[in-house]
Amino acid sequence: MEDNVMVRTALLPLVLPYTRSELPAWGRMMALVGGAIDQGWPSTPLVRTRYKWTPYSVWLNLADMHERIVYFCGRHYDLGPQLALRNVLRPGDTFVDIGANIGLMTLLAAHAVGPTGVVYAFEPNPDCCERIRLHVTRNGLTQVHVHPVGLSDQDAMLSLTRETGSSVHGSFAPPPDEATVTARYAVPVRRGDDLLGRAPINRPMVIKIDVEGFECRTLRGLGATIERHTPIVLAEVVAGHLARAGSTVAELFDLMHGFGYTGCAIAIVRRWMRYRLHLVPVTTAETMPPAATDVLWTPANRP
Incomplete structure (x- = not known):
């Protein structure tokens, strides 16, 4: 084990420029130095690195697989x-980050909207909130406002569970196996309309929702906001997550169609050394491409 750590330490300065440029087979290079396994990576201290596409720094727990990929x-x-x-930004x-996790999308949006824009980050996991605040403070992001709550269709206190595989991902949905639960938090959830109705809003607005299957309840609590501001909505759509939370993909589509929105599934096309965004129109749950997990929703009357 100690020998492996020493080898990894020696190889990292050679491997990181390659992987951060996302050159062909960068994932294999990551695996070459043990990046694909948790063993031997420390949880503390947090490691600082620059976040791509921004001038900002992030602080990462390398014992977490998701953060190690970052x-x-x-x-x-x-x-x-x-x-x-x-x-789109x-x-x-105005950007509303619902399910902000440790704030990576928040940072990307903060750079895009700049000091004249505003970012509202909603995250009920207290460990994640602590990291978002660290990123906001260390990067001097006065346009970012952090709210340590989840969003739903009614005010309540809910149980947020964290499962094996990540130190920061959590869900309000019942865990499939109690043996996988590593932490539980009693956290507040609020109606988004109540919070955003009092907040200064610059138009246009973009809302991102990634709440591990809780998307339908979150959307129901945002009806007035959507009607008033007609934001672009970027929502995760994963059938398994929705099912755990008692919802379905069809239910989410019905909600968005009821708001007067049309959707495009998000896909990626790689050409040479560059990734390009590819949008695939979707009208029903059945038209979702099998590999797609996110849908970009826009008002039907928007050009």
Whole structure:
């Protein structure tokens, strides 16, 4: 074990420039130095690195697989939503990050909207909130406002569970196996309309929702906000997550259609050394591409 750590330490300065450039087979290079396994990676101290596409720094727990991917490639592993946000956000916009996790999308949006814009980050996991605040403070992001709550269709106190596989991911949905639960938190959830109705809003607005299956309840609590501001909505759509929370993909589609929105599934096309955003129109749950997990929703009357 100690020998492996020494080898990894020696190889990292050679491997990181390659993986952070996302050159061909960068994932194999990450695996070469043990990046694909948790063993031997320390949880403390947090490691600082620059976040791709921004001038900001992030502080990462390398014992967490998801954060380790960020360390190796310089960005959040879920590429499609980031490319979508980079395409739709402009200086002065309002961005609402629902399910902000440790704030990586928040940082990307803060750079895109700039000091004249505003970012509202909602995250009920106290460990994640602590990290978001660290990122906001260390990077001097006065345009970011952190709210340590979840969003739903009614005010309540709910149990947020964290399962094996990540130190920061959590869900309000019942865990499939109690043996996988590593932590529980009693956290507040609020109606988004109540919180955003009192907040200064610059238009246009973009809302991102990634709440591990709780998307339908979150959307029901945002009806007035959606009607008033007609935001672009970027929502995760994963059938398994929705089912755990008692919802379905069809229910989410019905909600968005009821708001007067049309959707495009987010896909990625790689051409040469560059990734490009590819939007696939979807009208029903059955038309979702099998590999798609995110949908970009826009008002039907928007050009």
